[in-house]
Amino acid sequence: MPDDQSAIPARDAKRLFAGLAGAPALLLAVSGGPDSVALMWLAARWRRALAQGPRLVAVTVDHGLRPEAAREARDVKRLARSLELPHHTLRWTGPKPGTGVPAAARAARYRLLAQAARKHGATHILTAHTRDDQAETLLMRMLRGSGVAGLSAMARETERDGVLLTRPLLDISKAQLIATLQKARIGFADDPTNRDRTFMRPRLRALMQMLAAEGGDARNLARLAARIARANAALEVLVDGAEHYLALKSEDNSGTGFDAALFAVMPEEIRVRLLKRAIDRVGHEGPAELGKVETLLAAMDEALDGTLGKRESRLKQTLAGAVISIAAGRIRIGPAPPRRARSR
Template sequence: MSDDNSPISAREARRLFADFKTAPALVLAVSGGPDSVALMWLAARWQRSLARGPRLLVVTVDHGLRPEAAREAREVKRQAAALGLTHRTLRWRGAKPKTGLPAAAREARYRLLAQAACAAGASHVLTAHTRDDQAETLLMRLLRGSGIAGLSAMARLAERDGIVLARPLLDVPKSQLVATLKRAKLGFADDPTNRDTAFTRPRLRALLPQLATEGGDIRNLARLAARLARANAAVEVLADGAERFLRLRDRGDAPHDLGGRSFEAAGFAALPEEVRLRLLLRAINALGHEGPAELGKVESLLAALDQAIAGARTATKGRPALKQTLAGALISLAGGRIHVAPAPARRRKERIRKADAGGS
């Protein structure tokens, strides 16, 4: 295994891209920075080494946020052509939000990349996220109080809009990619927003040297993310088993929730807390219509649900022991069962309320 400052060899590149050699086509997300230019160069070299490799399409997303972006996209196009690759520039059009800009830009980028992949018949979109990115993502989510799933940071493979998002360089340090480009004598763009302390990621990046002196270097942080991903996968298996367990307890005579999900309350209460959280999250996110539920709010709901289950014997007969909405889902406890169903849309409820008020 090479050190963190040595170029990536042809043999290592074959290992990095081995899982994609039977794909019909691949989209390479290339912004022009060092990581993505290295991805493009390594993928092109790997493809040439195959007797019959996948078609490669290089895609650059211009977010329209910096005047230099158009010039950088043209440079990527020139580099792609020199490698014999097809290139497309996609633009994020329309109004840009005044807050949450990095997250909105990221969503737009992935949406455009997925659209390009579908149009090209590609099975995967490859991005150039590195070990450094993984460490920074872990820190960001740690400081935001994420749960195990969030602290797993970025997955090597993830499905998005019907396309597999792949990160083949996730175990590779950025320094190795820069060394690879230097040996290949390839230039790359320098995005000043990567150092703009108005954003969270650059501020945390500036702290990494200090963390490294205490043992919190990039390698150890990425290793922690991998271990948490392993634990998260185990909890997901337990949650799958718990769902099957609750269905078996129903024995086929449980009331059918049309358009919803239902759990036998006593069996649900016997499960570990983390598993119960997963089951609620799954149900709310599947049936709600207001986006993913916040973990903290689901934790509060679970606490209220546990209390309601414990006091259900003293509840008024025929009335729900608990009934509340979260993320567009309606959660209730009644008749010894937990029910999760889509909540009435707020706009519709508001129109009904206004109509009732006008008619009174």
């Protein structure tokens, strides 16, 4: 790829969408900002160069949080029309939360995008996350004390609500995308919330300017996230093997029960992941939080410490809609009874 300040040439743009030519349709998430407008323009240029290729459908989500959003959606529609792309505006309706607005808006956006993808027969949703976004995500998760999986930051492709969420610009800087639009003389919107320091990401952007002076620029942070992702993938392979081994030894193919002695001698990271997998598999309250799984494992270790082969160790706890128990030398994990509604 060219340097961070130069436009993306057509020959390099083709590589951004490699592997997507066989899809029946692609949904482009376009807010109107420089990143997503560049995504739409690059994708349209790529599609025109193909003899046959996927249908492209541009979608803008209006969260109803800023009065300018409706005008920005109309601007995207005009640009999409000039690129011969269909465009649809999706609206997040209903009451908005008083706190946690960015997270709620993000959840609503992905829900609406997945619904639109299914409606238009799209197998992939393309978003315009950049290398800068990857670096910010890594910093956010570091500050929150995320584990190895969280520090992998954003993957190039993940499954969400039955649709593949794809980030083709993850190795590209925002500066490159702006340079590309400027060369093509294409305008874009400026969202003032991107500079509103009441939100965490804008504060991190200001912090990154100081980190860059010490070598912690977006390129190096994104490289770190990629290396952590590589380590995380290797750990997952080890966990697959450990899970298979425990199932063979215990003749339990459900993955919800372990021999306590075999489980106890495995490395802590493997045990945390095995435990979380089993809880997430049978629990009915969403994914278990890593910190709570670590606390549970410490309680299990305390229950098992010095008792294996000597006297019966027992434990029973619930987490994320699963019940975890130790009895008769086995760790068992099953669905917890539904919580009773509290009487007023």
